[in-house]
Amino acid sequence: MAAIDDVRTFGRGRLSFADxxxxxxxxxxxxxxxxxEVSADDWRRFRLLRGTYGQRQDGVQMLRIKIPQGIVTxxxxxxxxxxxxxxxxxxxxxxxxQNMQFHFVxxxxxxxxxxxLGDVGLTTREACGNSVRNITACPYAGIAHDEVFDxxxxxEALTRYFxxxxxxxxxxxxxxxxFEGCPQDHAMASIHDIGWYARIVDGRRGxxxxxxGGTSILPTSGGLVYDFMPADEMLxxxxxxxxxxxxxxxxxxxxxxRMKFMIRQLGWEAWRAKFEEALTxxxxxxxxxxxxxxxxxxxxxxxxxTPLPAxxxxxxxxxxxxxxxxxxxxMPGTVRLQTFSDAYLTWMHTNVGxxxxxxxxxxxxxxxxxxxxxxxxxxxxxLAEAYGDGTARLTIAQNVLFRWVKVGALQELYxxxxxxxxxxxGANTVADVVSCPGAESCRLAVTQSRGLGRIxxxxxxxxxEFVALVHEGDIKISGCPNGCGQHHIAAIGFxxxxxxxxxxxxxxxxxxxxxxxxxxxxxxxxxxxxVPVRRLTAAIDRLLTLYQERRTPGESLGAFxxxxxxxxATDALKDLAELGQHEAAADDYVDxxxxxxxxxxxxxxxxAS
Numbered sequence: 001m002a003a004i005d006d007v008r009t010f011g012r013g014r015l016s017f018a019d020x021x022x023x024x025x026x027x028x029x030x031x032x033x034x035x036x037e038v039s040a041d042d043w044r045r046f047r048l049l050r051g052t053y054g055q056r057q058d059g060v061q062m063l064r065i066k067i068p069q070g071i072v073t074x075x076x077x078x079x080x081x082x083x084x085x086x087x088x089x090x091x092x093x094x095x096x097x098q099n100m101q102f103h104f105v106x107x108x109x110x111x112x113x114x115x116x117l118g119d120v121g122l123t124t125r126e127a128c129g130n131s132v133r134n135i136t137a138c139p140y141a142g143i144a145h146d147e148v149f150d151x152x153x154x155x156e157a158l159t160r161y162f163x164x165x166x167x168x169x170x171x172x173x174x175x176x177x178x179f180e181g182c183p184q185d186h187a188m189a190s191i192h193d194i195g196w197y198a199r200i201v202d203g204r205r206g207x208x209x210x211x212x213g214g215t216s217i218l219p220t221s222g223g224l225v226y227d228f229m230p231a232d233e234m235l236x237x238x239x240x241x242x243x244x245x246x247x248x249x250x251x252x253x254x255x256x257x258r259m260k261f262m263i264r265q266l267g268w269e270a271w272r273a274k275f276e277e278a279l280t281x282x283x284x285x286x287x288x289x290x291x292x293x294x295x296x297x298x299x300x301x302x303x304x305x306t307p308l309p310a311x312x313x314x315x316x317x318x319x320x321x322x323x324x325x326x327x328x329x330x331m332p333g334t335v336r337l338q339t340f341s342d343a344y345l346t347w348m349h350t351n352v353g354x355x356x357x358x359x360x361x362x363x364x365x366x367x368x369x370x371x372x373x374x375x376x377x378x379x380x381x382x383l384a385e386a387y388g389d390g391t392a393r394l395t396i397a398q399n400v401l402f403r404w405v406k407v408g409a410l411q412e413l414y415x416x417x418x419x420x421x422x423x424x425x426g427a428n429t430v431a432d433v434v435s436c437p438g439a440e441s442c443r444l445a446v447t448q449s450r451g452l453g454r455i456x457x458x459x460x461x462x463x464x465e466f467v468a469l470v471h472e473g474d475i476k477i478s479g480c481p482n483g484c485g486q487h488h489i490a491a492i493g494f495x496x497x498x499x500x501x502x503x504x505x506x507x508x509x510x511x512x513x514x515x516x517x518x519x520x521x522x523x524x525x526x527x528x529x530x531v532p533v534r535r536l537t538a539a540i541d542r543l544l545t546l547y548q549e550r551r552t553p554g555e556s557l558g559a560f561x562x563x564x565x566x567x568x569a570t571d572a573l574k575d576l577a578e579l580g581q582h583e584a585a586a587d588d589y590v591d592x593x594x595x596x597x598x599x600x601x602x603x604x605x606x607x608a609s
Contacts, residue, residue: 014156016121017068017163023114026050030107049131049169051124052110056443056601060104063088063113064127068159069137069152069179070098070394074381077392079120081377087113092377094370094398096434096486097176098136099127103441123163131169132162132242137179138186139393139401143355143362148198149205151179153295154234155196161235161288167242172249172257175242176214188396188489190522191215193259194241195222196234205231205292211241212260213522215483220260221521223268225275231292239288240278248274310386310412311379313419319382320375320420344414347425352410355403361410363402364427365417369435369453370398379420387413396486397474398434399427430470430544430557431460434486438479438496439601440593445479446600447496447507451593452536453477459537466544473557474516475540477509489515491558492543493525498600499532501581507533507591507598513543513569516558523558526566529573534588542572 026047033043044054053062065080072080080100084092087109088102095101105113114124126132135155142150158177162168178189181198189195190213197208206229210222229237248266250257263271282288311319351364365380372380380400384392389404405413417423426432433456436442438449456475460466476490487493493512498505512525531539543561546569551560561569579588591598 014071014073014121015160016118017066017125017159018118018121018123019125019164020115020118022050022123022125023111023118026052026114027111030111045129048129049126050114051127052107053128054443055103055441056439056445057104057441059106061107061110062437062441063102063105063110064095064124065100065102065117066123066125066127066134067099067394068135069141069155070139070396071152071391072100072394073120073391074385076117076120076122077377077381077384079117079122081374081381083113083116084377085374091371091373093437094367094372094394094400096396096398096436096484097134098394098396099134100394101437103437125163126168129169130171130173130175132165132171132175132177135159135162135177135179136187136192136396138181139395140186140362141179141181143357143360143403144182145354145356146183147181147356148200149181149296151181151196151198154207154231154292155179157290157295158234158238161238162242165242167246171242171246172251172262173254173259175245175259177238185517185522186396188486188517188522189213190221190517191219191486191489192222193245194238199228201228205296207231207234209237210521212263214258214260215486215488215524216258216481217255218260218264219483219488219522219524221524223263225272231295232290234292235288235290236279236282239282240275243278243282244271244274307387308382308385310409311382311416313415316379316382316416316419320373320379320422343423343425344411347414347423348410350425350429351427357404359407360403361405361407363405363410363413364395365400365402365422366424366427366432367399367422368424368457369433369450372400376420376422379416379422383413383416397428397432399432426461426467428474429467430473430475430491431457431467433457433460433475433477434490435477436479436484438477439591442479442484444482445496446498447479447509447533448591448593449477449479449485449494449496451591452494452509452533455537455592456540459540463541466548469544469548470557471554487512487515488524489517489522490525491516491556491561492540494536497530498598499530499579501579501584504581504589505598505600506579506584506589509533509536511539511543511569511573513566514558514561516556516562523562525561528566528569529577531573531576532579532584532588533592534585535576535579539573539576542576543569546572 029046032038051064093101137155141152176192177194178187178192179196180187180189192213195210209226213222245259249262388402393401433453435449435453439445473491475492476485476487477494478485478487479496495510499508511529515525
């Protein structure tokens with residue numbers, strides 16, 4: 001078992017994030033809870049900090065695996081696949097924070113899953129709860145043509161600084177951090193409690209720093225603390241921000257205890273004064289030593305691995321289909337191989353991009369709603385080692401990114417992805433729908449967001465003209481206002497809700513348009529309608545047709561909806577939104593992905609995202 005001071009490394013020299021003592025403490029605390037020595041509230045707080053989250057179904061848990069910067073090795077992917085097969089439903093779910101989640105895990109199995117993952121350097125520590133959550137980063141860091149510098153080692157350094165930090169698990173609420181090195185905010189750092197944007201001034205590396213971003217109620221784009229902060233000061237600045245939040249945050253009122261509310265209550269100038277006081281205090285204590293030059297030296301310009309032999313196509317097909325998979329919309333992946341034709345060319349166009357390093361490309365493996373079967377994870381591990389640098393990156397769009405793929409190997413890679421059911425084109429297009437788990441498992445969700453996600457994905461895959469039309473734009477779905485699906489920052493976003501028709505409840509969604517990342521920070525979607533769930537494919541058709549008819553040349557979907565008056569979108573959906581008690585059909589009362597009549601069941605939540 002890898003411990004915090006273990007020198008073992010995992011893939012390209014990365015040290016373990018696991019510590020056996022975390023799991024020992026989990027087992028001890030569980031035993032004490034079962035013997036009645038620990039209250040239910042104390043046990044709940046503890047298990048959340050160990051990544052174990054209650055579902056709406058009794059007796060099972062969601063287990064969240066912290067994947068710093070979304071980076072996984074082949075060995076880790078195999079272990080994740082094993083856990084999915086043995087302890088979950090045969091598949092895992094990639095989140096919008098670059099984590100991996102397993103649902104329907106028995107509490108009795110949590111220890112075994114944690115130990116197997118710990119053996120390959122993965123941890124659940126501070127993956128949930130009122131903690132410093134998984135620190136995310138741009139998946140193109142180190143390979144993008146237009147990046148300022150590779151933020152990966154800086155994000156990892158801050159991850160290791162806060163992992164098991166004395167304050168990391170005793171904050172008023174969850175605390176989120178993201179790094180971006182490109183001009184485009186791929187990591188959506190603007191909606192984080194701390195956003196770090198790479199900058200170089202006078203030859204010196206540093207960051208533009210924002211604080212207090214967030215979605216859910218009161219969507220807020222982070223406010224500017226530094227236009228340029230030398231990278232050497234990163235740990236001290238982060239420590240000061242966290243100290244101020246710990247000391248001044250609201251521990252009593254769950255709905256307003258994120259850091260954005262604290263800053264709003266104090267006022268920007270008062271918050272800034274407290275931050276400066278904390279920073280001075282830290283430096284008087286001796287500071288937090290950090291050498292950005294040493295960190296920068298860790299960045300490699302070219303991979304130094306030896307690719308493994310490519311797996312045979314038949315082996316890939318057998319591997320991907322070995323696990324019995326349960327759950328709607330999840331395919332084992334035994335598709336028939338086809339000749340390279342228009343499908344391959346389309347995949348090349350949407351899923352492949354050139355790296356700044358000559359001769360290499362990056363390849364996005366598009367996953368339906370972020371799901372990968374246990375067998376597919378085994379295949380992804382093999383392919384990462386055979387065609388990439390032995391690692392993959394999980395993205396906030398719920399996909400898997402291979403990097404350092406040689407241009408000449410693309411056709412072979414495509415063939416093997418196709419055999420595993422992983423060759424879907426349309427990655428990062430409007431058809432690549434993002435969704436939170438929704439009422440399938442989440443205690444807070446109102447609606448079955450994954451059911452809507454599958455329906456919209458199928459609809460758009462059947463309408464390639466819309467996919468080709470939208471050169472930049474996304475669709476994101478959340479089953480409640482909390483925004484785990486990041487619907488607030490989507491070009492078109494859907495938020496689960498309920499409508500009362502007489503004495504009956506009918507599932508519907510708020511429709512938001514115009515969200516996204518802009519030069520001035522995050523733009524949040526405007527609510528333009530409330531549409532019953534069974535009419536949402538028609539709503540997508542109307543909105544994309546509106547875009548087709550009125551866009552300007554080169555205008556993105558999000559920019560279009562930010563430009564036009566909201567009333568135009570509202571009017572386009574007006575008749576879809578109007579549904580009276582006597583007009584509703586029986587299907588209108590059944591949520592997508594369900595067979596029974598819809599009912600509103602919202603439980604005490606545990607802060608999922």
